[in-house]
Amino acid sequence: MKMPVSEQLDIPNKVTPYKMGLAEKLYLPLIAGLFVTMRHFVKNLLNPKGMPTINYPEERREYSHRYRGHHILTTRPDGSVRCVACFLCAANCPAECITIEAGEHPDVNIEKYPVVYEIDMLRCVFCGFCVDACPEEAIIMSNNYDMAYFHRDQSIVGKADLMKPYTFDEKRLGYRPYYPEEDVKHNQMRREAFDLVAMAKAKAAGEPAAHASA
Amino acid sequence: MPTLAEPSLLEDVAAKFPAGSVTAQEGSDQPTWVVKREVLVDVAKELRDRRDTRFDLLLDIAGVDYPEREESEGGRFDVVYHLYSVARNDRLRLKVPVAEADALLPSVIPVWKGANWFEREVYDMFGVKFSGHPNLSRILCHEAFQGHPLRKDYDPARRWILTEADIYKPHFDLPDGEDDLFERMAINIGPSHPAMHGTFRLMAVLDGEAIIASDVEIGYLHRCFEKMAETHNWQQIIPYTDRLNYCSAFINNVAYCKTVEKLLGIEAPPRAVWARTILTEFSRIMDHCVCNGATLVDAGALTNFWYLFQPREEIYGLIESCCGARLTVSYGRIGGIAQDLPTDFVARSRKLLETIPKFIDDCEALINKNRIWIDRTVGVAAISGEEAINWGWTGPCLRASGVGLDLRRAAPYDLYDTVDFEVPTLSGGDVYDRFRIRMMEIRESLKIIRQLLDRGMPEGPYIVQDPHIALPPKDACYNQMEAMIYHFKLIMDGIQVPAGEVYQAVEGANGEFGFYAISDGSSKPYRLKCRPPCFPIFSTFSRLINGGSVSDAIVSLGGLNIIAGELER
Numbered sequence: 001m002k003m004p005v006s007e008q009l010d011i012p013n014k015v016t017p018y019k020m021g022l023a024e025k026l027y028l029p030l031i032a033g034l035f036v037t038m039r040h041f042v043k044n045l046l047n048p049k050g051m052p053t054i055n056y057p058e059e060r061r062e063y064s065h066r067y068r069g070h071h072i073l074t075t076r077p078d079g080s081v082r083c084v085a086c087f088l089c090a091a092n093c094p095a096e097c098i099t100i101e102a103g104e105h106p107d108v109n110i111e112k113y114p115v116v117y118e119i120d121m122l123r124c125v126f127c128g129f130c131v132d133a134c135p136e137e138a139i140i141m142s143n144n145y146d147m148a149y150f151h152r153d154q155s156i157v158g159k160a161d162l163m164k165p166y167t168f169d170e171k172r173l174g175y176r177p178y179y180p181e182e183d184v185k186h187n188q189m190r191r192e193a194f195d196l197v198a199m200a201k202a203k204a205a206g207e208p209a210a211h212a213s214a
Numbered sequence: 215m216p217t218l219a220e221p222s223l224l225e226d227v228a229a230k231f232p233a234g235s236v237t238a239q240e241g242s243d244q245p246t247w248v249v250k251r252e253v254l255v256d257v258a259k260e261l262r263d264r265r266d267t268r269f270d271l272l273l274d275i276a277g278v279d280y281p282e283r284e285e286s287e288g289g290r291f292d293v294v295y296h297l298y299s300v301a302r303n304d305r306l307r308l309k310v311p312v313a314e315a316d317a318l319l320p321s322v323i324p325v326w327k328g329a330n331w332f333e334r335e336v337y338d339m340f341g342v343k344f345s346g347h348p349n350l351s352r353i354l355c356h357e358a359f360q361g362h363p364l365r366k367d368y369d370p371a372r373r374w375i376l377t378e379a380d381i382y383k384p385h386f387d388l389p390d391g392e393d394d395l396f397e398r399m400a401i402n403i404g405p406s407h408p409a410m411h412g413t414f415r416l417m418a419v420l421d422g423e424a425i426i427a428s429d430v431e432i433g434y435l436h437r438c439f440e441k442m443a444e445t446h447n448w449q450q451i452i453p454y455t456d457r458l459n460y461c462s463a464f465i466n467n468v469a470y471c472k473t474v475e476k477l478l479g480i481e482a483p484p485r486a487v488w489a490r491t492i493l494t495e496f497s498r499i500m501d502h503c504v505c506n507g508a509t510l511v512d513a514g515a516l517t518n519f520w521y522l523f524q525p526r527e528e529i530y531g532l533i534e535s536c537c538g539a540r541l542t543v544s545y546g547r548i549g550g551i552a553q554d555l556p557t558d559f560v561a562r563s564r565k566l567l568e569t570i571p572k573f574i575d576d577c578e579a580l581i582n583k584n585r586i587w588i589d590r591t592v593g594v595a596a597i598s599g600e601e602a603i604n605w606g607w608t609g610p611c612l613r614a615s616g617v618g619l620d621l622r623r624a625a626p627y628d629l630y631d632t633v634d635f636e637v638p639t640l641s642g643g644d645v646y647d648r649f650r651i652r653m654m655e656i657r658e659s660l661k662i663i664r665q666l667l668d669r670g671m672p673e674g675p676y677i678v679q680d681p682h683i684a685l686p687p688k689d690a691c692y693n694q695m696e697a698m699i700y701h702f703k704l705i706m707d708g709i710q711v712p713a714g715e716v717y718q719a720v721e722g723a724n725g726e727f728g729f730y731a732i733s734d735g736s737s738k739p740y741r742l743k744c745r746p747p748c749f750p751i752f753s754t755f756s757r758l759i760n761g762g763s764v765s766d767a768i769v770s771l772g773g774l775n776i777i778a779g780e781l782e783r
Contacts, residue, residue, distance in 0.1 A: 011270075011300060012616040013600040015643040017592045020585065029583035036579045037517060052524055061531075066538035066553065092705045094450035127453035127544045128552075133705045135691055135698060141538075175538045177688035 067143035067174040068126045071119055073162040074138055081163060082138040085112040089130035089139055097123035098130060114159065121147050122155040128175045140176035223267070227260055239309065243476065243716040246307040248288075251319050254310055258325040261297065261306070269297035269306055271603050272322070272750075273719075275332035276730050276743035277340035281366045289313025291342055295322070296717055296730065296745070300603055300617060303624045307717065312342055321346040328606025331753040339364035339440075349385035354436040354782055357382050363441055364741075370441060384417040384429040387756070398426070401764070405434050409512055409768045412778035414752075416767065423763045428756045432782055439783040443742040447708030448474050449548060451742070456542040458744060458780040461504045462497035462723040464490075464533065466780075467546030472627065473718040473729040474548045477711050480683065484672040486550035491629040492563065492666050493533065493545070494720075495659040499570065500526045501723030501775070502610070502652040509649060509772030510581065513590055521577045525570040532562050548709060549684050550677025560667055567664055574656055582650065591646035595758040595770030598643055605757070606750030609725020611774060614651040615643035621721035633665045645773040683709055708737030717745075724748050724775050746780035 023029060044051050054061055063069075074082045085102035103115035130139050149155045224247065228236040235250040236257060249257050261269045273296040283290055288311025295308040312319055321344040322329045333344045334353040341362040344350055352359060358380035361368050384400075399420045404410035413434035419427040439458065443451050455470045456463040468490050475481060482490065507522035530540040535556045537545035545552050556562075581587050597605075599617040612619055620637040622630040638654040640647040677684040681700035690697035713735035719728030725747030732741040751774050758774075759767040 010616065010618075011599050011603065012641060013598050015596045015598050015615065016641040017596065017644060018588065018640075018642050018646055020588055024583050024585050024588065027585050029579075030585070033580040033584060036576050040576075052527065064535040064538065064556065066536070066556075067534065068538040088702070088705050092450070094446055094453050125453050125542065126539060127542070128538060129450070129453070129544075132552075132685060135701055137688070137692075 063143045063174070065143075065173065065176075067141070067145075068128045069142045069174045070121075070144040070147060071124075071130070071157075071162055072140050072142050072173075073117060073159060074140060075163060081113060081117070081159065082136055083114050083117060084110060084136055084138070085114040085117075086135065088133040088135060092129045092133035094127060094129060095123045095125045097121075097125075117159045117162065118156050119162065120156050121149075122152065131175055131177070137177060141174040142172050143174040144172060227257065227264075227267075230260065231257065241714075242307065243714070244305050244307055246309060248309045248311065251310050251312060254308075255320045255322060255325065257308070258295075258322045262325055266302075267304075267306075268299045268301050269304075271298040271300050271608070272296075272326035272328050272332070272606050273298050273608075273726065273728065274730065274743065274745040275329060275336055276741070277336040277342060277364065278732060278741050279340060279364065279366045285313045285315075287311075289317075291317060291340055293319060293336060293342060294730065294743075296728075298726075300619050305717075317342045319344050323347065326606065327604050328750040328753060331749060332606075335749075338362070341365070348387070351382065351385070352433075354433040356380070356433070363438065370438070370445075382415075382431045384431070386417075386419055386427040386429055388419065388427045397421075403764075403767075405431075409771070411508060411771060411776060414771075414776065414778070416755075416771075418759070418764065418767065420764070425759050425762060425764060425767060428759055428767070430752065430755050432752065432778075434782070435778040436782040439744065440742055443739050445738065447737045448711055448739065449709055451739070452546060452548075453542065453544045455546075456544055458746065458783065459501070459722060459724065459727070459777045460541055460779045461777055462501035463541060463543045464493045464497045464545055465501075465720060465722045465727060467543065468494055468628075469718065469720045469722065469727050470729055471546040471548050472720065473716060473731050474709075474711060476716045476718050477714055477731060477733055478548070478683065478709070479712075480549055480678055480680070482550045483675050483678060485555075485674050485676045487628050488666060488669075488672050489536075489551055489555050489676065490546070491633075492663050493536070494628070495662050496529045496532065496563075496566075498723045499656050499659050500529050502656050505723075505772070505775035506577070506649055506652050509645070509769065510587075512772040513587065513769050515581065515587065518577045518580055521573045521580075525566070525573050528566055528569060532559075532566060535559070535562065547677055547684065549680065550675070552677075554676045555671065560671060563663065563667055567660055567667070570660060571657070574653060578653060582653075588646060591649065591769060591773075592642065592644055594645045594762060594766045595773070596642065596644040597754070597758060602643065602754075605754045607725065607754070609722065609747050609751075610651045610655060611648055611751055612725065613637065613639045614647040616641045621719060621726055625719075627720060629666065630662075633662045635659075635662050645770050648773040710737055711735070711739075719745065722747055724751070724777065724780075727780075744780070744783055746783065748774065748776045748781050752776045752781055 076082055085100055087100055090098040090100055097120040099116065099118040100114050101116040102112045105111055105113045128141060131141055224236070224238050231253045235253045237248050239246040239248050261267045276294045278292040278294060280290060280292065291312045291314065293310045293312060297306045297308065310319060319342060321333055331353060333347055334350060336342050337344060337350055338352040338355050339362055355363065356376040358376045359374055400417060401420060402415065402417050404415040405413040410416065415431040417429050418425045439454055442454060452467055452470060455466040458466045503522040503526045507519040510518040533543055534540045536559065537543045537552060597615055599612065599615040602612050602615045603617065608619060616639050618637045618639045623637050635658045638651055638658065640651050685704055686697035686701055691701045711733040713733050715732045717728055717730045719726045726745065727747055728745035730743040730745065731739055734740040758770055
C-alpha cells in the first residue's frame with residue numbers, strides 16, 4: 001500500500017522565507033536591471049521599426065488563413081446562395097445564434113434555400129462549429145474582426161450582409177474546410193485514413209481495417 | 215501506484231462504524247465509497263489521519279441531482295467528495311446520499327478547511343444545507359436569487375429581480391473582543407477595481423492600515439457553465455470550456471476532451487497527443503507570464519509587464535495559426551484536435567523557443583534580486599505546505615510552499631512520462647516564491663517543448679478515425695454517402711457517450727484542473743462539474759491577508775493568479 005519513502009512528498013509545516021545576500025542588501029543587482037532597461041531603450045531608439053507595438057488601426061496584425069472572423073455565405077456561380085437550409089449549422093451552434101427560415105427552391109434539384117439566414121454577432125462565440133457542420137461549404141469564415149455596431153439590432157446580420165461580395169477577396173478568407181497552404185500529402189493521408197468504403201470492405205472481408213485502429 | 219481497491223482497507227475502516235454506513239460502489243473509474251451522512255465527519259477524519267490513507271487534500275465537492283430516486287435508495291441528492299492523498303498519490307471518491315426533505319449534511323470544514331466554499335457552492339446550486347458551517351450563504355448566485363439552479367427541475371428561463379438591497383452581507387471572522395466596529399473602518403475594494411483583477415469584491419475591516427478581518431464576495435462572472443453543459447451535447451461544450459481559465463484556454467480543452475475520452479474509452483492518436491502536450495506547455499507559459507506580469511504591475515513594476523506580455527503575444531500568434539483564434543481557442547476535440555497543425559508549426563515553435571528565454575531573462579534580471587521587490591513580497595501572505603494542502607491548494611502556489619505536487623509527475627498523462635523535466639519547489643510560500651516558481655516553471659515548460667520538437671511530429675491522423683466520434687473530413691463528406699450520413703448523425707445526435715462517471719484532471723496552469731462528468735448514456739452530460747484550481751486558493755484569501763496591510767492584499771491577489779472565468783464558471 002505505502003509508497004517507498006523516497007517517492008513520498010515532503011510536506012513542510014512551516015515556511016522559510018528567502019534570505020537576501022549582501023549584494024542584494026546593498027541594492028547592487030539594481031544596476032544590472034538598469035542595464036536591461038537601457039539596452040531596450042537604446043535598441044528601440046535606434047531601431048523603432050523593431051518595436052513590437054502595432055499602431056492599430058493603421059497597421060494590423062497578420063492573421064492566418066484559419067482565423068475565425070465574420071461569417072461568409074458562399075454563392076453559386078449565378079450569385080445565388082449555396083445554402084440549402086439543412087439546419088446543421090444551427091443545430092451545431094453552441095451559442096444558438098443562427099436563425100434560418102427555409103423556403104422551397106424553384107430548382108427541384110436544390111429543393112430548399114434559406115429565405116432568412118441571420119447570425120446574431122453578439123451571441124456568436126466564433127468557434128467555427130457552423131463551418132465544421134456545413135455539408136455544402138455554404139458557410140465559411142473571413143478574417144474580418146471589425147465588428148462594431150451602434151445598435152443591438154444591427155448585430156443581427158442577415159443574408160445580404162453575409163453574402164457581400166467584398167468579403168470574398170482571397171486575402172480576407174478565414175476558417176474554411178480547405179487552406180491553400182495545407183500540405184497536399186497530408187490531406188491525402190487524412191482522406192485515405194477515412195475511406196469508409198474501404199473500411200467497410202475490409203471489415204466484410206474479415207481483415208482488420210488498416211486505419212481503423214489508428 | 216497504490217490503490218484503494220483492496221477490500222481489506224474498506225473493511226478496516228468500515229468496522230469502526232455502524233454496519234452498512236460505509237460501503238463500496240463498484241463500476242467507477244476510481245475507488246468510490248458510499249458513506250452515510252451520520253458518520254461522514256468521522257470517516258473523513260479517519261481517512262485524513264490514518265497512516266495508510268492520509269487523504270489530506272479535499273479536491274472538490276460536487277452535488278448531483280437525481281429527481282427520480284426514491285428515499286429508500288438514498289434520496290434525491292448525492293454529494294460527492296473527491297479526495298487526494300498528496301503523500302501517497304492516491305484518490306478516493308466519497309458519495310453521501312441525502313434526501314430532499316431533510317437535505318442536511320455535517321460540514322467537513324473541521325477536517326479540511328478548503329471545504330468552506332465548496333459547501334457553499336453545493337448549498338447555492340442544490341439547496342443541500344451543511345450543519346456547522348460558519349457562513350452558509352450563496353456564493354455564485356446573487357443573494358436574492360430564488361431556487362437552486364443546478365436542480366434538474368429548475369427552469370433556466372426564470373428571471374429574478376436582484377436589487378442592491380439584498381446584497382451579500384460580509385462575514386467577518388473578527389478576533390475575540392474585536393467585534394466593536396466603532397473604532398474600525400470597513401472598506402470595500404472592487405468588484406470593479408483595477409487591482410481586483412476582474413470582478414472580485416473584497417471587504418476588509420481595518421485598524422489603521424492593517425486588515426484585521428476580511429471577506430470576499432465572488433460570483434460576478436458566474437455564467438452557469440455547469441447548467442449550460444447539461445443542455446448542450448458533449449462536443450458543443452468545448453467552446454464553453456475556453457472561457458474557464460481564459461489565460462490558458464487550451465489546457466481547459468485538453469482537460470475536458472480527456473474526460474470525455476475516458477468515458478468513451480478511447481485515446482487520442484499520437485499526433486494529437488504530441489500537439490496537445492506542446493500547446494499545453496505553451497499555454498502554461500502564457501498563463502504564468504500573465505500572472506507574473508500582472509502581479510508586478512500591481513506592485514508598480516510596469517516594465518516587466520511589457521517584457522512578459524511580448525512572449526505571450528508571440529505564442530498567441532502560434533496558437534492562432536493552429537486554430538484561428540487567439541484567446542478562445544476551441545482547438546481540442548473529443549478524440550484529438552480540431553485541425554491538423556499548420557505546416558510551419560515546428561519552425562515557428564523553434565523560433566519561440568529562442569525568443570521567449572530572452573524576455574524571461576530580462577524580467578529576472580530586473581526583479582529576482584531586486585531588493586525593492588524582495589522587501590515588498592518576502593513573507594507576504596505566507597502559508598505553509600501543510601496548511602495550504604488543508605485549504606485544498608494545488609499547482610504552483612502549493613509548490614511555492616514546498617510541496618512538489620505536480621500531476622505531470624504524479625499521474626503522468628499525454629507525453630509527460632517520456633520527457634525529462636524538474637518539478638521546482640521553493641520553501642517560502644509567500645508572494646516572492648510564487649513569483650519565482652512560475653519563472654522556474656516557464657523554463658521547465660520550454661525544456662519539455664524543446665524535447666518534443668526534437669523528437670519530431672508523429673505521422674498519422676490528428677483525430678480518432680471513428681465516425682461515431684469525429685466528423686469525417688470534408689471531402690469525404692461531400693463525395694461519399696456513408697461519410698455524409700455519419701456527418702449528419704454526428705451533428706444532429708451528438709456523440710453517444712456510454713453511461714458512467716469519471717473524474718479526470720490535468721495539471722492546469724493554476725493547479726489541478728479537473729472535470730467530474732456523469733453520463734446517462736445520452737448525447738448530453740447528466741452532470742459536469744469543473745474542479746477549478748483557484749476556487750479553493752481564493753477561499754484562503756481572507757486567511758492570507760488578515761494581519762497584513764491593504765497594499766499587501768493587493769500584491770498577494772496577483773500572486774495567487776485568480777482567474778474569474780474558472781473561479782465563478
